[in-house]
Amino acid sequence: MRIQPDGINLLDTVIKVLRDEVLPSLAAEQQYSVRMAINAIGIARRQLVRGDAGEAQEQALLAELLGTGGSHAELSWLLAQRIRDGRAKDNPALRKLLWQLTLQRVAESAPRYLQQENLSLL
Amino acid sequence: MQQHEQQAIENWLAGKTGKPVALHNVRSLSGGAIQENWAADIDLGDEKIEAVIRCDAPSSVSDSLSRGQEFALLKAAFANGVTVPGPLWLGDAAVLGREFFIMRRAAGTAAGHKLVRDLSLAKDRPALTRQLGRELARIHSITPPRDDLDFLAVPEQHPALLFIEESRRFLDDYHSAFPALEWGLNWLEDHLPALEPLCLVHRDFRTGNYMVDGSGLTAVLDWEFTAWSQPLEDLGWLCARCWRFGQSGDEHAVGGIGKRDDLFSGYAEVSGRLPSASEVYYWEVFAHLRWAMIAIKQGERHLSGAEPSLELALTAHIVPELELHILRMTGLEG
Known part of the structure; x- marks a missing residue:
């Protein structure tokens, strides 16, 4: 220990x-x-x-919604591609995932933004 | 500045003006990675000039404008009544081994965090905000073609579309994906405004890049990203959340110091055009995307090992809050 x-x-x-x-x-x-x-x-x-638990959870969600496997980085690329192709606009589950992924990045890099804007992680 | 450089400038300026020249009190001003700035008091015959000498940095690698080009812009802006440091002389590159120019030194400070909190600077904030609008309108009254500004490329398509395409090409080749920026770029494409006639656009007109003293605005600085583009791009950039230096609320929407309405009415005073909040909104979204793309590239300068720097490293960590803000501005929220 x-x-x-x-x-x-x-x-x-x-x-x-x-x-x-x-x-x-x-x-x-x-x-x-x-x-x-x-x-x-x-x-x-x-x-x-x-730790790595959060990314693992995101990866599982990405895999489920995108219907394919891959690393977090690979699945993020796929999500980016789907968005560019206009296939996320009318997909509430993908929109929600995009929001959650981004929120999580802010929570690590700039949590003050969440306080200033009265946003919570959940 | 080294003694021999100071002497070289004195000799060159004496030859150019035919008057005796002496530089005093030469001291370094904060500059940046792209250029270095020196304050100097110049005796020119009987005249005493408070000046700034602005040089290309010895290791300039940026694709921003050169000092010679910036000098041409300064002259054009000055002639059009924009409040800029008076341009004096463009240096001969042979003098210092790199391009430089000399301009008058403006009074006051450009420090954004100081300006937003210290209300003894430019006390009348609505008046300052309106003046920023007037300055922008004067810049935008400069239109192509201009022989003196022929180094500025004339875009062959909508400048916003050009940005969208360049950004996608960059992201395609980059090592990390940015799904939220893709979302924002699609929004920009879907909401592309009609193309207006091109005009001179400063492209970095924000709190931190203009100087103020107790009486108000003294100079618009940093013309190194100026280009032919769409007029409202500058208004959107100035209203973006990124330049409010911790201030919040609509009363501080313009660079942390004023209201959009005051900016727009100042703009209308000179241009005759009263922009609406909704047409500027497009360019506010655009501003957050453009700053996010720049921040990624700044971070990469550190990450690649080309220029290890804590400041550049932390700039990459600004991207997530820009992404979240873009999502909120474009109708995607939780």
């Missing part, structure tokens, strides 16, 4: 150090890099928390 605190705990702690100790000690023009670092660590942390 891995020793505790685990990676997620360490990333949380690094974010706290950067935000509470490093940032206030820097002049305004030097804060930008640290803010970017905090943002990047946050994205990595959220991906780590979600």
